[in-house]
Amino acid sequence: MNREPPNSVILHAGCISLSGRGLLILGPSGSGKSGLALQLMAFGCAFVADDRTFVSSREATLIAMPPRGIHGQIEARGVGILAAENETAARVVLAVDLGQEERERLPPWRVTEVLGVELPLLHRVESAHFPAAIMQYLKAGRIE
Numbered sequence: 001m002n003r004e005p006p007n008s009v010i011l012h013a014g015c016i017s018l019s020g021r022g023l024l025i026l027g028p029s030g031s032g033k034s035g036l037a038l039q040l041m042a043f044g045c046a047f048v049a050d051d052r053t054f055v056s057s058r059e060a061t062l063i064a065m066p067p068r069g070i071h072g073q074i075e076a077r078g079v080g081i082l083a084a085e086n087e088t089a090a091r092v093v094l095a096v097d098l099g100q101e102e103r104e105r106l107p108p109w110r111v112t113e114v115l116g117v118e119l120p121l122l123h124r125v126e127s128a129h130f131p132a133a134i135m136q137y138l139k140a141g142r143i144e
Contacts, residue, residue, distance in 0.1 A: 007115055008056035014074075015048035015064040015090060016040045018138040022048060022064050022090030024055070024119065026112075027098030031124070034075045036098065039131040041074075045138075047084040050074040055092065057115035062092035094137060096122045109144060 014025040014033040023040070025033045034050050041047055049066040050073065056063050066072070066086055074084045095112050102123040110121040120142070125133070 007058075008054065009115060010067055011053050011055055011114070012051070013053045013055075014050045015053045015092070016045040017048055017064075017087055017090035018045045018135065020087075020090055021094075021138050022062075022092040023134060023138060024053065024062075024064060024092050024095040024114070025098065026095055027124070031098040033098060035077070036096070036131060036134075037074060038076060040134060041084070043131060043135050045135070046090070047074060047086045048090050049086070050084075055114060057117055060117055062114055062117050062119065063089050064092050065089045092119060094122070094134075095119045096124070096134065098124045100124060101126065 014037045016023050016037050025036055027033050037047065037050060048064050050070070052067050052070060054065045054067045065088060072084055072086050074082050076082050097112070100123040102125045107123070111118045112121040
């Protein structure tokens, strides 16, 4: 039986945060969600959740939290399950979909909707600068 409160869902996604500003990392299995999270953690982001993320909507804001049973654990392919200190919650301000490849040099503004809340959306960029660009996005946003 589903015991999730109203306006909440467990997503097949990871989440990191920078100063409480969360990034929801979406994509199919094997698309690199944990790998991107590990890269961002190496740059100074806080770990929230890996593989499954509990998300709730509160006053038009998304809050991400680690689900019970897997908090403090992140998978590193070829290495194993690693322990990681994690934040208990983050306000989600951005999403990236690793299942979609970005083909535009200057992509259009995209959004995705989770629990009725729109989030800016990035697609996967096949470049070494992608994690650094996400860090800067979380720090200062995107100019339109």
